[in-house]
Amino acid sequence: MTAANITVLGAGVVGLTTALVLSKHKNLKITIVSKHMPGDYDIEYASPWAGANYFPVGKPGTILQKFERATWPELDRICSEVPEAGIHYQETVIYGRKKDADSATGQWFKELIKEDAWFKDVVPNFRVLPKSSLPPDCHTGTSFTSVCINTAIYLPWLLGQCVKNGVVVKRGIVSHVAEAASLHHSGRAADLVINCTGLGAGKLGGVMDPTVYPARGQIVLVRNEPGIMATVSGTDDGDDEATYVMQRAVGGGTILGGCLQHHSWESQPDPNLAQRIMQRSITLCPSLAPKASQVSELSIIRHGVGLRPMRKDGPRVEKDKVSMTDGKGVHAVHCYGHGGYGYQASWGSAWEVERLVGEVLGEMGREKAKL
Ligand SMILES: Cc1cc2nc3c(=O)[nH]c(=O)nc-3n(C[C@H](O)[C@H](O)[C@H](O)COP(=O)(O)OP(=O)(O)OC[C@H]3O[C@@H](n4cnc5c(N)ncnc54)[C@H](O)[C@@H]3O)c2cc1C
Incomplete structure (x- = not known):
């Protein structure tokens, strides 16, 4: 069976961590498309401005709490084993x-x-x-x-790990989720778009979330x-x-x-x-x-x-089929709305996306078994 093509839209801590988690699956061909990249400082790009530390704030029973709980061991591991990632x-x-x-x-x-x-x-x-x-x-x-976390070191480190795993990275500004699918490096539309646009989800065609x-x-x-x-x-x-x-x-x-x-x-x-x-x-x-x-x-x-x-209701991490005017749909997994907790929830959130990608590819008859 052919590999699945995935576009990750957004290169903040959420998009990069998600792309890195997915890139460990050799049957997935991943392109990151983003307006901003590590190294940029811009008001539309939250990640470089964060402290960033691990100060859990999720209420018990929420997905935020679940993500924060899941994230600590990985931050702890990186901190003790990977000094070049910029965490102490x-x-x-x-x-x-x-x-x-x-x-x-x-x-x-x-x-x-x-x-x-x-x-x-x-x-x-x-x-x-x-x-x-x-x-x-x-x-x-x-x-x-x-x-x-020193975000000026950690974000480029995440990006470098993605590239090492074969992820292709492109600059691009898209106005609709479907456009992100069309920018996959294979030249073929992506099977699935992972929407990690942060605040951009409020304006992105196919999403336009008014609660962001x-x-x-x-x-x-x-x-x-x-x-x-x-x-x-x-x-x-x-x-x-x-x-x-x-x-x-x-x-x-x-x-x-x-x-x-x-x-x-x-x-x-x-x-x-x-x-x-x-x-x-x-x-x-x-x-x-x-x-x-x-x-x-x-x-x-x-x-x-x-x-x-x-x-308003905390991070949105869920699958969706985004309809288009021509009646076709684009499969998407949304992953945005991480407020003041994008780093401390990053790994838990990325692993949830990984699980949802497995489900979506399974529903499409693709390679669920290998995920
Ligand atoms: C002052 C401050 C302190 C913070 N401290 C902490 C902390 O200590 N601990 C913690 O865990 N969190 C902290 N945070 C929160 C954390 O920074 C955010 O939760 C996190 O950066 C969100 O990451 P993100 O990837 O979702 O969004 P972003 O970093 O904003 O990335 C969004 C990405 O999507 C791209 N994009 C958006 N729309 C489009 C489009 N239409 N086309 C193409 N690309 C698009 C952007 O270019 C960007 O690459 C802090 C935030 C601030 C501002």
Whole structure:
């Protein structure tokens, strides 16, 4: 039987991880088609702007929680066995404040700050911090070992692994899922399109998901070292502002964040917010500015803004047959809407796509048995 042709649309962390998982099946011929690629910095491309770390936020029973749980062992394995992928372990401290319970950031971190968090047996060294050790306005504190990913290293690494497995990579902007099928490198239309377009799924023909929207995140990247990876559930500066600090692996600098501004498309950094982020980060991690605890001690690499590709009901990972005007249909597996959790859910999500691809090819009478 002939091999199946697959186009993966999108080259963010979700598209690249999915393509890598699928590329291990030698009977699949895979083309990645994407407007943006690792190395680009653009407001339409969320992945380079992420911290990125593993801070689970999925509610128990959701597919997000399932993906986050499934992803940790692979991030752990890559971290310990593949140093060139740009991931390192970080001792982590999470603080929660009661007054953030109803704020945008408090809701976001609801599961993360729990002292009996569902992931306490997933990550190593989880422990509850003594109340006497918490900052004055905090009510909960936990500590565990997590990872921080240098996205500038990790995304090209993922791409390189795909290429090593025979994946063909093309730049392209498509307006419809069917167009992605026609760009397969074989010259024949792909049997299946994997739609990993993030926020783009809101505008893509054949999808046009109205429940996709941005949650703006602003960061400052600095050279200073924080000592630990840390976050607080909220701030007194606004309901949609939070504080998090993480040092990226292999010289990637330290990310200071941030905010979660639902429905904001603003691509430019707000200088006032940047000042607040830097000052709060120093309060949280005094090692950043040991001399006088002042923002002037920070050595800034760049300011940044990224848009998290949110979806009202969480990530959409499901099969579909996209109808076209000529009455024909294109088989698709959607994989978008990974909000602020695209890295920490990436492997679990990709393995679910792999399972669905097996189902779709089986339904088409293709090579299900080999998947
Ligand atoms: C400030 C910030 C901090 C974050 N921190 C973390 C973190 O610590 N941990 C974590 O897990 N997550 C974090 N995230 C979230 C994470 O970055 C996203 O969930 C993830 O990047 C989404 O990946 P994606 O591949 O779905 O989307 P994207 O990276 O946006 O990729 C979408 C791809 O689709 C392509 N595309 C879209 N439409 C088309 C089209 N019509 N034609 C061709 N190509 C198209 C784009 O060019 C792009 O390549 C953070 C995000 C931000 C903004």
